[in-house]
Amino acid sequence: xxxxLTRIAAAALLAAGFAGAQAATLxxxxxxxxxxxxxxxxFAEEWGKKNGHTVKMYSPPASTTDNLALLRQQFAxxxxxxxxxxxxxxxxxxxxxxxxxxxxxSKGAEGKHFPAIVANNTVDxxxxxxxxxxxxxxxxxxxxxxxxxxxxxxxTWDQLSAAAKKVxxxxxxxxxxxxxxxxxxxKAYEGLTCDAVEWVASFGGGTIVDKAGNITINNPNAxxxxxxxxxxxxxxxxxxxxxxxxxxxxxxxxxxxxxFMRNWPYAWALSQAADSPIKGKVGVAPLxxxxxxxxxxxxxxxxxxxxxxxxxxxAADLVMFMAGADIQKKRAIGGSYNPTIPxxxxxxxxxxxxxxxxxxxxxxxxxxxxPATVTGLKYPEVSRAFWDAAHDVLxxxxxGTDAVKRLEGKLKQVKRxxx
Ligand code: GLC
Numbered sequence: 001x002x003x004x005l006t007r008i009a010a011a012a013l014l015a016a017g018f019a020g021a022q023a024a025t026l027x028x029x030x031x032x033x034x035x036x037x038x039x040x041x042x043f044a045e046e047w048g049k050k051n052g053h054t055v056k057m058y059s060p061p062a063s064t065t066d067n068l069a070l071l072r073q074q075f076a077x078x079x080x081x082x083x084x085x086x087x088x089x090x091x092x093x094x095x096x097x098x099x100x101x102x103x104x105x106s107k108g109a110e111g112k113h114f115p116a117i118v119a120n121n122t123v124d125x126x127x128x129x130x131x132x133x134x135x136x137x138x139x140x141x142x143x144x145x146x147x148x149x150x151x152x153x154x155x156t157w158d159q160l161s162a163a164a165k166k167v168x169x170x171x172x173x174x175x176x177x178x179x180x181x182x183x184x185x186x187k188a189y190e191g192l193t194c195d196a197v198e199w200v201a202s203f204g205g206g207t208i209v210d211k212a213g214n215i216t217i218n219n220p221n222a223x224x225x226x227x228x229x230x231x232x233x234x235x236x237x238x239x240x241x242x243x244x245x246x247x248x249x250x251x252x253x254x255x256x257x258x259x260f261m262r263n264w265p266y267a268w269a270l271s272q273a274a275d276s277p278i279k280g281k282v283g284v285a286p287l288x289x290x291x292x293x294x295x296x297x298x299x300x301x302x303x304x305x306x307x308x309x310x311x312x313x314x315a316a317d318l319v320m321f322m323a324g325a326d327i328q329k330k331r332a333i334g335g336s337y338n339p340t341i342p343x344x345x346x347x348x349x350x351x352x353x354x355x356x357x358x359x360x361x362x363x364x365x366x367x368x369x370x371p372a373t374v375t376g377l378k379y380p381e382v383s384r385a386f387w388d389a390a391h392d393v394l395x396x397x398x399x400g401t402d403a404v405k406r407l408e409g410k411l412k413q414v415k416r417x418x419x
Pocket of ligand 1 (some may be wrong): 190192299
Protein backbone atom coordinates (compact mmCIF):
# COMPACT_ATOMS: atom_id res chain seq x y z
CA UNK A 1 0.00 0.00 0.00
CA UNK A 2 2.66 2.52 1.08
CA UNK A 3 4.78 1.39 -1.83
CA UNK A 4 1.93 2.04 -4.23
CA LEU A 5 1.28 5.46 -2.82
CA THR A 6 4.93 6.38 -3.17
CA ARG A 7 4.85 5.18 -6.73
CA ILE A 8 1.73 7.22 -7.45
CA ALA A 9 3.28 10.32 -5.89
CA ALA A 10 6.45 9.83 -7.88
CA ALA A 11 4.45 9.37 -11.07
CA ALA A 12 2.50 12.55 -10.33
CA LEU A 13 5.74 14.45 -9.75
CA LEU A 14 7.19 13.12 -12.96
CA ALA A 15 4.01 14.06 -14.83
CA ALA A 16 4.31 17.56 -13.40
CA GLY A 17 7.82 17.70 -14.85
CA PHE A 18 9.78 17.42 -11.63
CA ALA A 19 11.99 14.73 -13.16
CA GLY A 20 12.17 12.72 -9.99
CA ALA A 21 14.26 15.38 -8.19
CA GLN A 22 13.86 15.68 -4.45
CA ALA A 23 12.04 18.78 -3.30
CA ALA A 24 14.58 21.12 -1.74
CA THR A 25 14.40 24.34 0.23
CA LEU A 26 17.03 26.76 -1.02
CA UNK A 27 18.11 30.16 0.20
CA UNK A 28 19.28 32.80 -2.25
CA UNK A 29 21.10 35.99 -1.40
CA UNK A 30 20.46 38.58 -4.08
CA UNK A 31 20.68 42.17 -3.00
CA UNK A 32 18.95 44.30 -0.45
CA UNK A 33 17.20 47.24 -2.05
CA UNK A 34 13.52 47.13 -2.96
CA UNK A 35 14.18 46.42 -6.64
CA UNK A 36 16.64 43.60 -5.84
CA UNK A 37 14.05 41.88 -3.73
CA UNK A 38 11.31 42.27 -6.34
CA UNK A 39 13.37 41.39 -9.40
CA UNK A 40 15.18 38.50 -7.82
CA UNK A 41 12.52 37.10 -5.52
CA UNK A 42 9.73 36.70 -8.01
CA PHE A 43 11.88 34.87 -10.56
CA ALA A 44 13.44 32.59 -7.97
CA GLU A 45 9.94 31.71 -6.82
CA GLU A 46 8.88 31.05 -10.39
CA TRP A 47 11.77 28.59 -10.76
CA GLY A 48 10.83 26.96 -7.45
CA LYS A 49 7.22 26.40 -8.50
CA LYS A 50 8.27 24.97 -11.83
CA ASN A 51 10.73 22.57 -10.25
CA GLY A 52 8.97 21.62 -7.04
CA HIS A 53 11.42 23.47 -4.76
CA THR A 54 10.95 26.20 -2.20
CA VAL A 55 13.15 29.28 -2.41
CA LYS A 56 13.73 31.61 0.49
CA MET A 57 15.24 35.06 0.16
CA TYR A 58 18.13 36.22 2.28
CA SER A 59 18.71 39.95 2.36
CA PRO A 60 22.44 40.76 2.67
CA PRO A 61 23.77 44.00 4.20
CA ALA A 62 23.47 46.92 1.77
CA SER A 63 27.21 47.66 1.82
CA THR A 64 29.22 45.19 -0.26
CA THR A 65 32.00 45.47 2.35
CA ASP A 66 29.69 44.37 5.20
CA ASN A 67 28.16 41.74 2.94
CA LEU A 68 31.59 40.18 2.31
CA ALA A 69 32.53 40.27 5.99
CA LEU A 70 29.39 38.37 6.93
CA LEU A 71 29.83 35.83 4.16
CA ARG A 72 33.39 35.13 5.24
CA GLN A 73 32.14 34.39 8.75
CA GLN A 74 29.58 31.99 7.30
CA PHE A 75 32.20 30.27 5.16
CA ALA A 76 34.53 29.93 8.13
CA UNK A 77 31.72 28.11 9.94
CA UNK A 78 30.99 26.04 6.79
CA UNK A 79 27.43 27.22 7.14
CA UNK A 80 24.83 25.70 4.80
CA UNK A 81 22.44 28.61 5.41
CA UNK A 82 22.83 30.22 1.99
CA UNK A 83 22.87 28.11 -1.15
CA UNK A 84 22.96 30.67 -3.95
CA UNK A 85 25.06 33.76 -3.34
CA UNK A 86 25.21 36.96 -5.32
CA UNK A 87 28.90 37.84 -5.47
CA UNK A 88 30.58 41.10 -6.37
CA UNK A 89 32.83 41.28 -9.43
CA UNK A 90 35.82 41.87 -7.10
CA UNK A 91 35.24 38.76 -4.98
CA UNK A 92 36.03 35.63 -7.03
CA UNK A 93 39.72 35.64 -6.08
CA UNK A 94 38.87 36.36 -2.45
CA UNK A 95 36.30 33.61 -1.78
CA UNK A 96 37.36 31.11 -4.44
CA UNK A 97 37.81 28.27 -1.97
CA UNK A 98 34.18 28.34 -0.91
CA UNK A 99 32.39 28.24 -4.24
CA UNK A 100 31.34 25.40 -6.51
CA UNK A 101 32.82 25.08 -10.02
CA UNK A 102 29.79 25.67 -12.23
CA UNK A 103 31.35 24.35 -15.46
CA UNK A 104 29.64 21.00 -15.08
CA UNK A 105 26.25 22.70 -14.85
CA SER A 106 26.64 25.55 -17.33
CA LYS A 107 27.28 23.30 -20.34
CA GLY A 108 28.90 26.21 -22.12
CA ALA A 109 26.11 28.73 -21.38
CA GLU A 110 28.78 31.19 -20.18
CA GLY A 111 29.82 31.52 -23.84
CA LYS A 112 26.83 33.82 -24.40
CA HIS A 113 28.08 36.36 -21.83
CA PHE A 114 30.75 39.07 -22.06
CA PRO A 115 34.05 37.14 -22.20
CA ALA A 116 35.81 39.60 -19.86
CA ILE A 117 33.27 38.90 -17.10
CA VAL A 118 33.52 35.15 -17.61
CA ALA A 119 37.32 35.47 -17.40
CA ASN A 120 36.95 37.52 -14.21
CA ASN A 121 34.76 34.78 -12.70
CA THR A 122 37.14 31.98 -13.68
CA VAL A 123 39.82 31.26 -11.08
CA ASP A 124 42.31 28.41 -11.49
CA UNK A 125 40.22 27.12 -14.39
CA UNK A 126 37.03 26.98 -12.32
CA UNK A 127 33.91 28.94 -13.24
CA UNK A 128 32.97 30.31 -9.82
CA UNK A 129 30.05 32.51 -10.80
CA UNK A 130 27.63 33.03 -13.67
CA UNK A 131 27.54 36.69 -14.77
CA UNK A 132 24.25 38.20 -13.63
CA UNK A 133 24.42 41.93 -14.22
CA UNK A 134 27.18 44.38 -14.95
CA UNK A 135 27.67 47.87 -13.59
CA UNK A 136 29.60 50.98 -14.50
CA UNK A 137 29.62 54.35 -12.78
CA UNK A 138 27.32 56.88 -14.48
CA UNK A 139 26.45 60.54 -14.09
CA UNK A 140 22.75 61.13 -13.48
CA UNK A 141 21.58 64.70 -13.93
CA UNK A 142 18.45 66.80 -13.74
CA UNK A 143 17.67 67.52 -17.37
CA UNK A 144 14.99 70.08 -16.48
CA UNK A 145 17.32 72.16 -14.31
CA UNK A 146 20.22 72.10 -16.77
CA UNK A 147 17.79 73.24 -19.52
CA UNK A 148 16.45 75.99 -17.31
CA UNK A 149 19.97 77.39 -16.92
CA UNK A 150 20.97 76.84 -20.54
CA UNK A 151 23.51 74.18 -19.55
CA UNK A 152 24.45 70.81 -21.03
CA UNK A 153 25.61 67.63 -19.32
CA UNK A 154 29.22 68.38 -18.28
CA UNK A 155 32.12 66.94 -20.25
CA THR A 156 34.76 67.70 -17.61
CA TRP A 157 34.94 67.78 -13.82
CA ASP A 158 35.51 71.55 -14.01
CA GLN A 159 32.31 71.98 -15.99
CA LEU A 160 30.47 69.78 -13.49
CA SER A 161 31.72 71.90 -10.64
CA ALA A 162 30.76 75.18 -12.30
CA ALA A 163 27.28 73.96 -13.30
CA ALA A 164 26.66 72.51 -9.84
CA LYS A 165 27.57 75.80 -8.19
CA LYS A 166 25.45 77.89 -10.53
CA VAL A 167 22.30 75.77 -10.24
CA UNK A 168 22.74 75.18 -6.52
CA UNK A 169 23.07 78.90 -5.79
CA UNK A 170 20.02 79.71 -7.94
CA UNK A 171 17.85 76.97 -6.39
CA UNK A 172 18.83 78.00 -2.88
CA UNK A 173 18.15 81.64 -3.63
CA UNK A 174 14.71 80.57 -4.86
CA UNK A 175 13.99 79.00 -1.47
CA UNK A 176 15.12 75.40 -2.06
CA UNK A 177 17.38 75.67 0.97
CA UNK A 178 18.93 72.20 1.12
CA UNK A 179 19.47 71.75 -2.62
CA UNK A 180 22.85 70.14 -3.46
CA UNK A 181 25.08 70.31 -6.52
CA UNK A 182 26.52 66.79 -6.53
CA UNK A 183 25.98 63.66 -4.45
CA UNK A 184 27.90 60.37 -4.48
CA UNK A 185 28.85 57.57 -2.11
CA UNK A 186 31.95 58.49 -0.10
CA LYS A 187 31.78 56.70 3.21
CA ALA A 188 34.80 54.55 3.98
CA TYR A 189 33.95 51.30 2.14
CA GLU A 190 34.18 49.61 -1.25
CA GLY A 191 31.82 52.13 -2.83
CA LEU A 192 34.37 54.90 -2.20
CA THR A 193 37.07 52.76 -3.81
CA CYS A 194 34.84 52.68 -6.92
CA ASP A 195 34.41 56.47 -6.99
CA ALA A 196 38.06 57.20 -6.28
CA VAL A 197 39.22 54.74 -8.98
CA GLU A 198 37.11 56.80 -11.39
CA TRP A 199 38.60 60.10 -10.23
CA VAL A 200 42.17 58.79 -10.36
CA ALA A 201 41.75 57.05 -13.73
CA SER A 202 40.13 60.17 -15.22
CA PHE A 203 43.26 62.16 -14.28
CA GLY A 204 45.53 59.53 -15.83
CA GLY A 205 46.64 58.32 -12.40
CA GLY A 206 46.33 54.58 -13.09
CA THR A 207 44.51 51.84 -11.18
CA ILE A 208 46.34 51.71 -7.77
CA VAL A 209 48.13 48.51 -8.79
CA ASP A 210 48.74 47.79 -12.49
CA LYS A 211 48.03 44.53 -14.30
CA ALA A 212 51.60 43.34 -13.73
CA GLY A 213 51.20 43.83 -9.98
CA ASN A 214 53.26 47.03 -9.61
CA ILE A 215 52.03 49.55 -7.07
CA THR A 216 51.43 52.69 -9.14
CA ILE A 217 49.30 54.94 -6.94
CA ASN A 218 52.07 57.30 -5.81
CA ASN A 219 51.90 59.75 -8.72
CA PRO A 220 50.96 63.43 -9.14
CA ASN A 221 47.89 62.71 -11.27
CA ALA A 222 46.39 60.47 -8.60
CA UNK A 223 47.13 63.12 -5.97
CA UNK A 224 45.50 65.81 -8.13
CA UNK A 225 42.40 63.63 -8.62
CA UNK A 226 41.91 63.20 -4.88
CA UNK A 227 42.50 66.90 -4.21
CA UNK A 228 39.96 67.79 -6.90
CA UNK A 229 37.29 65.60 -5.27
CA UNK A 230 38.14 67.00 -1.84
CA UNK A 231 37.38 70.50 -3.09
CA UNK A 232 33.77 69.44 -3.83
CA UNK A 233 33.08 68.55 -0.20
CA UNK A 234 31.30 71.36 1.59
CA UNK A 235 31.03 73.38 -1.64
CA UNK A 236 28.97 71.57 -4.28
CA UNK A 237 28.55 68.36 -2.25
CA UNK A 238 27.29 68.21 1.34
CA UNK A 239 29.89 67.01 3.86
CA UNK A 240 27.32 64.31 4.62
CA UNK A 241 28.52 62.40 1.53
CA UNK A 242 31.46 61.28 3.68
CA UNK A 243 28.92 58.98 5.26
CA UNK A 244 26.83 58.11 2.18
CA UNK A 245 26.39 54.76 0.50
CA UNK A 246 24.74 54.51 -2.93
CA UNK A 247 21.23 54.46 -1.51
CA UNK A 248 21.87 57.60 0.56
CA UNK A 249 22.98 59.50 -2.53
CA UNK A 250 19.99 58.15 -4.45
CA UNK A 251 17.61 59.22 -1.68
CA UNK A 252 18.76 62.84 -1.98
CA UNK A 253 18.71 62.85 -5.79
CA UNK A 254 15.40 61.07 -6.10
CA UNK A 255 13.78 63.52 -3.69
CA UNK A 256 14.68 66.28 -6.10
CA UNK A 257 17.40 67.67 -3.87
CA UNK A 258 20.48 67.41 -6.12
CA UNK A 259 21.50 68.39 -9.63
CA PHE A 260 24.06 65.62 -10.21
CA MET A 261 24.52 62.14 -8.81
CA ARG A 262 27.17 59.50 -9.43
CA ASN A 263 25.55 56.08 -9.25
CA TRP A 264 25.08 52.68 -10.93
CA PRO A 265 22.46 51.84 -13.57
CA TYR A 266 19.90 50.47 -11.06
CA ALA A 267 19.17 54.08 -10.04
CA TRP A 268 17.59 54.73 -13.45
CA ALA A 269 14.55 52.42 -13.10
CA LEU A 270 13.87 53.70 -9.59
CA SER A 271 14.09 57.33 -10.75
CA GLN A 272 11.47 56.57 -13.42
CA ALA A 273 9.03 54.77 -11.10
CA ALA A 274 5.44 56.03 -11.00
CA ASP A 275 5.89 57.59 -7.57
CA SER A 276 9.30 59.16 -8.27
CA PRO A 277 9.31 62.97 -7.87
CA ILE A 278 11.91 63.22 -10.67
CA LYS A 279 10.26 60.89 -13.20
CA GLY A 280 10.86 62.24 -16.71
CA LYS A 281 13.39 64.81 -15.51
CA VAL A 282 16.55 62.70 -15.47
CA GLY A 283 19.38 62.35 -17.96
CA VAL A 284 22.27 59.89 -17.89
CA ALA A 285 25.77 60.68 -19.18
CA PRO A 286 29.29 59.30 -18.88
CA LEU A 287 31.16 60.61 -15.85
CA UNK A 288 33.14 63.76 -16.70
CA UNK A 289 36.77 63.79 -17.76
CA UNK A 290 39.79 64.97 -15.83
CA UNK A 291 43.12 65.64 -17.55
CA UNK A 292 43.31 61.98 -18.58
CA UNK A 293 39.86 61.45 -20.13
CA UNK A 294 36.63 59.88 -18.94
CA UNK A 295 36.51 56.81 -16.73
CA UNK A 296 33.86 54.58 -15.17
CA UNK A 297 34.59 51.85 -12.66
CA UNK A 298 33.50 48.36 -13.60
CA UNK A 299 31.12 46.81 -11.11
CA UNK A 300 28.61 44.03 -11.28
CA UNK A 301 27.38 40.86 -9.68
CA UNK A 302 27.51 37.14 -10.34
CA UNK A 303 25.53 34.21 -9.02
CA UNK A 304 27.51 31.51 -7.27
CA UNK A 305 26.82 28.33 -5.33
CA UNK A 306 28.24 27.82 -1.86
CA UNK A 307 30.35 24.71 -1.44
CA UNK A 308 28.59 24.14 1.88
CA UNK A 309 25.12 24.00 0.32
CA UNK A 310 23.25 20.75 0.97
CA UNK A 311 21.56 21.09 -2.43
CA UNK A 312 24.32 21.93 -4.87
CA UNK A 313 22.60 20.48 -7.95
CA UNK A 314 19.34 22.35 -7.40
CA ALA A 315 21.22 25.53 -6.46
CA ALA A 316 23.28 25.36 -9.66
CA ASP A 317 20.10 24.85 -11.66
CA LEU A 318 18.59 27.95 -10.08
CA VAL A 319 21.74 29.93 -10.94
CA MET A 320 21.54 28.90 -14.60
CA PHE A 321 17.88 29.88 -14.75
CA MET A 322 18.44 33.28 -13.15
CA ALA A 323 21.51 34.12 -15.27
CA GLY A 324 19.81 33.14 -18.53
CA ALA A 325 18.70 35.59 -21.22
CA ASP A 326 15.00 35.48 -20.34
CA ILE A 327 15.42 36.62 -16.71
CA GLN A 328 18.23 39.05 -17.58
CA LYS A 329 15.90 40.70 -20.08
CA LYS A 330 13.08 41.01 -17.55
CA ARG A 331 15.45 42.39 -14.92
CA ALA A 332 16.85 44.90 -17.40
CA ILE A 333 13.39 46.13 -18.37
CA GLY A 334 11.97 46.27 -14.85
CA GLY A 335 14.99 47.13 -12.74
CA SER A 336 17.59 48.55 -15.21
CA TYR A 337 20.10 45.88 -14.30
CA ASN A 338 22.58 45.83 -17.18
CA PRO A 339 22.62 42.45 -18.89
CA THR A 340 25.86 40.48 -19.22
CA ILE A 341 24.70 39.01 -22.53
CA PRO A 342 25.78 41.25 -25.45
CA UNK A 343 22.76 40.25 -27.56
CA UNK A 344 20.41 41.89 -25.07
CA UNK A 345 21.96 45.29 -25.87
CA UNK A 346 20.24 45.00 -29.26
CA UNK A 347 16.88 44.10 -27.77
CA UNK A 348 14.27 46.78 -28.58
CA UNK A 349 12.36 46.44 -25.31
CA UNK A 350 15.52 46.58 -23.21
CA UNK A 351 16.66 49.73 -25.05
CA UNK A 352 13.22 51.36 -24.89
CA UNK A 353 13.17 50.95 -21.10
CA UNK A 354 16.82 51.99 -20.73
CA UNK A 355 17.96 54.30 -23.55
CA UNK A 356 21.34 54.78 -21.82
CA UNK A 357 22.20 51.09 -22.24
CA UNK A 358 22.44 51.61 -25.99
CA UNK A 359 23.74 55.18 -25.98
CA UNK A 360 26.47 54.50 -23.43
CA UNK A 361 27.44 51.00 -24.49
CA UNK A 362 31.10 52.00 -24.75
CA UNK A 363 31.02 53.11 -21.09
CA UNK A 364 30.04 49.58 -20.11
CA UNK A 365 32.46 47.79 -22.40
CA UNK A 366 35.34 50.16 -21.58
CA UNK A 367 34.91 50.37 -17.80
CA UNK A 368 38.02 50.35 -15.60
CA UNK A 369 38.49 47.27 -13.43
CA UNK A 370 39.63 47.55 -9.84
CA PRO A 371 42.90 45.64 -9.26
CA ALA A 372 41.14 42.57 -7.86
CA THR A 373 42.42 39.87 -10.19
CA VAL A 374 46.08 40.78 -9.76
CA THR A 375 45.92 41.19 -5.97
CA GLY A 376 43.75 38.08 -5.44
CA LEU A 377 43.18 37.23 -1.80
CA LYS A 378 44.73 40.54 -0.74
CA TYR A 379 42.27 42.70 -2.67
CA PRO A 380 40.12 43.59 0.36
CA GLU A 381 43.22 44.91 2.16
CA VAL A 382 44.32 46.88 -0.90
CA SER A 383 40.89 48.39 -1.33
CA ARG A 384 40.58 49.26 2.35
CA ALA A 385 43.94 51.04 2.33
CA PHE A 386 42.88 52.95 -0.78
CA TRP A 387 39.45 54.03 0.47
CA ASP A 388 40.99 55.07 3.80
CA ALA A 389 43.51 57.25 1.96
CA ALA A 390 40.79 58.75 -0.23
CA HIS A 391 38.57 59.38 2.79
CA ASP A 392 41.41 61.15 4.61
CA VAL A 393 41.85 63.51 1.67
CA LEU A 394 38.11 64.16 1.37
CA UNK A 395 38.00 64.93 5.10
CA UNK A 396 41.01 67.26 4.62
CA UNK A 397 43.02 65.24 7.13
CA UNK A 398 45.64 64.85 4.44
CA UNK A 399 46.42 66.26 1.02
CA GLY A 400 46.57 64.14 -2.11
CA THR A 401 50.37 64.08 -2.36
CA ASP A 402 50.95 62.89 1.20
CA ALA A 403 48.06 60.44 1.04
CA VAL A 404 49.25 58.59 -2.08
CA LYS A 405 52.79 58.47 -0.74
CA ARG A 406 51.65 56.93 2.54
CA LEU A 407 49.33 54.60 0.66
CA GLU A 408 52.22 53.32 -1.44
CA GLY A 409 54.09 52.43 1.75
CA LYS A 410 51.08 50.63 3.17
CA LEU A 411 50.49 48.68 -0.03
CA LYS A 412 54.12 47.58 -0.07
CA GLN A 413 53.57 46.09 3.37
CA VAL A 414 50.42 44.34 2.19
CA LYS A 415 52.19 42.97 -0.87
CA ARG A 416 55.50 42.01 0.74
CA UNK A 417 57.07 39.70 -1.88
CA UNK A 418 54.02 39.01 -3.96
CA UNK A 419 50.30 39.42 -4.21
C1 GLC B 1 27.93 48.09 -6.97
C2 GLC B 1 28.88 47.39 -7.91
C3 GLC B 1 29.90 46.60 -7.15
C4 GLC B 1 30.63 47.52 -6.18
C5 GLC B 1 29.63 48.18 -5.24
C6 GLC B 1 30.32 49.18 -4.33
O1 GLC B 1 27.12 47.17 -6.32
O2 GLC B 1 28.18 46.54 -8.79
O3 GLC B 1 30.82 46.01 -8.04
O4 GLC B 1 31.61 46.83 -5.44
O5 GLC B 1 28.64 48.84 -5.99
O6 GLC B 1 29.43 49.75 -3.45
